[in-house]
Amino acid sequence: xxxxxxxxxxxxxxxxxxxxxxxxxxxxxxxxxxxxxxxxxxxxxxxxxxxxxxxxxxxxxxxxxxxxxxxxxxxxxxxxxxxxxxxxxxxxxxxxxxxxxxxxxxxxxxxxxxxxxxxxxxxxxxxxxxxxxxxxxxxxxxxxxxxxxxxxxxxxxxxxxxxxxxxxxxxxxxxxxxxxxxxxxxxxxxxxxxxxxxxxxxxxxxxxxxxxxxxxxxxxxxxxxxxxxxxxxxxxxxxxxxxxxxxxxxxxxxxxxxxxxxxxxxxxxxxxxxxxxxxxxxxxxxxxxxxxxxxxxxxxxxxxxxxxxxxxxxxxxxxxxxxxxxxxxxxxxxxxxxxxxxxxxxxxxxxxxxxxxxxxxxxxxxxxxxxxxxxxxxxxxxxxxxxxxxxxxxx
Amino acid sequence: xxxxxxxxxxxxxxxxxxxxxxxxxxxxxxxxxxxxxxxxxxxxxxxxxxxxxxxxxxxxxxxxxxxxxxxxxxxxxxxxxxxxxxxxxxxxxxxxxxxxxxxxxxxxxxxxxxxxxxxxxxxxxxxxxxxxxxxxxxxxxxxxxxx
Numbered sequence: 229x230x231x232x233x234x235x236x237x238x239x240x241x242x243x244x245x246x247x248x249x250x251x252x253x254x255x256x257x258x259x260x261x262x263x264x265x266x267x268x269x270x271x272x273x274x275x276x277x278x279x280x281x282x283x284x285x286x287x288x289x290x291x292x293x294x295x296x297x298x299x300x301x302x303x304x305x306x307x308x309x310x311x312x313x314x315x316x317x318x319x320x321x322x323x324x325x326x327x328x329x330x331x332x333x334x335x336x337x338x339x340x341x342x343x344x345x346x347x348x349x350x351x352x353x354x355x356x357x358x359x360x361x362x363x364x365x366x367x368x369x370x371x372x373x374x375x376x377x378x379x380x381x382x383x384x385x386x387x388x389x390x391x392x393x394x395x396x397x398x399x400x401x402x403x404x405x406x407x408x409x410x411x412x413x414x415x416x417x418x419x420x421x422x423x424x425x426x427x428x429x430x431x432x433x434x435x436x437x438x439x440x441x442x443x444x445x446x447x448x449x450x451x452x453x454x455x456x457x458x459x460x461x462x463x464x465x466x467x468x469x470x471x472x473x474x475x476x477x478x479x480x481x482x483x484x485x486x487x488x489x490x491x492x493x494x495x496x497x498x499x500x501x502x503x504x505x506x507x508x509x510x511x512x513x514x515x516x517x518x519x520x521x522x523x524x525x526x527x528x529x530x531x532x533x534x535x536x537x538x539x540x541x542x543x544x545x546x547x548x549x550x551x552x553x554x555x556x557x558x559x560x561x562x563x564x565x566x567x568x569x570x571x572x573x574x575x576x577x578x579x580x581x582x583x584x585x586x587x588x589x590x591x592x593x594x595x596x597x598x599x600x601x602x603x604x605x606x607x608x609x610x611x612x613x614x615x616x617x618x619x620x621x622x623x
Numbered sequence: 624x625x626x627x628x629x630x631x632x633x634x635x636x637x638x639x640x641x642x643x644x645x646x647x648x649x650x651x652x653x654x655x656x657x658x659x660x661x662x663x664x665x666x667x668x669x670x671x672x673x674x675x676x677x678x679x680x681x682x683x684x685x686x687x688x689x690x691x692x693x694x695x696x697x698x699x700x701x702x703x704x705x706x707x708x709x710x711x712x713x714x715x716x717x718x719x720x721x722x723x724x725x726x727x728x729x730x731x732x733x734x735x736x737x738x739x740x741x742x743x744x745x746x747x748x749x750x751x752x753x754x755x756x757x758x759x760x761x762x763x764x765x766x767x768x769x770x
């Protein structure tokens with residue numbers, strides 16, 4: 229394997245050298261604890277303040293509405309558990325969707341065990357939430373709606389602004405897991421009526437282990453990590469200063485390149501989709517054709533299974549991922565693909581390729597060429613394909 | 624995550640294909656769990672497995688266990704083939720990750736299903752062979768609409 233073609237940017241991204249450069253002094257030089265009183269810690273404190281402003285700016289929030297966390301999953305957990313606790317007197321009903329990330333779904337299951345009721349909304353065949361069903365699901369005891377901004381597997385972008393309006397109209401809090409969307413598409417918490425939002429550093433060329441939660445001023449949500457007075461006493465723990473600085477640098481770069489990046493990735497994405505659908509028979513695009521993340525593609529190839537496909541791609545230096553069971557260690561296929569109505573054997577054969585602004589057309593061409601022969605090879609040894617060929621009148 | 628032997632059998636699977644007018648064919652597994660194996664046996668009048676082929680829909684371990692199973696039964700008598708257990712397949716592959724052990728069970732079952740078919744076709748009883756679970760025959764789901 230000479231060269232790696234990295235097409236798994238939804239899993240994580242390269243940390244940009246500029247980001248590392250911005251972080252380094254806060255390990256070695258300005259290592260002071262930003263909560264300390266002496267002036268040596270002042271640089272660290274200033275950097276955290278500035279980072280908060282930069283990150284707030286990306287989603288049109290106020291800097292005091294940004295709370296640093298250990299990552300997207302922590303933010304999701306916090307949003308759900310702490311809201312449930314703070315608003316438990318008002319009601320015990322939460323609305324979410326069937327295609328959320330497990331950081332949401334498993335937290336909802338936890339809440340159910342604690343006596344909360346959760347409505348898991350269906351999505352349409354493209355993975356979009358149906359607004360009328362969402363509105364119908366709201367009850368007097370509904371305290372929270374949590375719908376992801378864009379899906380991590382199939383890239384479908386949800387009608388967040390409309391959901392925000394519905395939530396506001398009914399006086400229900402609205403949280404969105406924006407881990408995949410933050411820095412990749414435009415998000416405006418004011419315009420979209422978002423009360424809480426989760427985001428993560430490593431999905432936007434920042435470091436791992438740092439995330440944030442936007443909490444609209446006025447939302448009473450309790451502390452999740454108890455301890456010191458950091459983050460307005462809502463999230464204790466010494467600030468991860470290098471992580472925070474790196475996250476902000478990545479956000480700054482993401483903001484500066486957003487328009488250009490969306491245009492570039494969208495064009496390359498559409499090129500990849502067109503080639504695959506045209507050149508590989510019995511292939512299918514999962515998710516919405518247009519209203520999807522600019523860097524996301526997700527395909528199913530009938531008659532073949534995902535893990536085999538991933539291993540063979542890996543041998544050509546291509547990093548992709550699959551909703552397949554085998555990779556995650558569970559035997560169930562992707563809950564997202566099942567939710568959009570795919571049968572099990574097809575859901576087992578999915579491939580997610582997620583691009584970056586550094587992905588080239590040559591890489592995409594190489595990938596599609598290899599993909600074609602790998603799919604052919606796996607079909608030639610698939611009993612499902614054999615049955616299909618026989619049923620349709622021989623080879 | 625896989626041993627070198629598993630990777631070798633996945634990359635260069637032995638005995639992939641079909642046998643026309645096979646003495647016995649068995650298909651096991653189901654699409655729900657993501658693995659389907661089909662085993663073809665060519666058995667001569669002395670009860671010796673002259674040839675064996677397979678086709679598999681599944682993960683790396685599913686392909687490798689099918690491939691190894693075909694190697695282990697080729698040239699054996701029907702009785703000997705019955706002794707090829709999932710454990711034997713696993714050992715021959717230098718082990719499998721725990722979550723993939725079911726693949727080796729499926730390989731054993733595929734051999735049994737093909738032998739069962741052979742026994743039925745020839746109206747014989749193979750001692751110690753039980754009718755294997757076979758899901759795929761009942762599965763008639765047309766999914767071409769989705770494409």
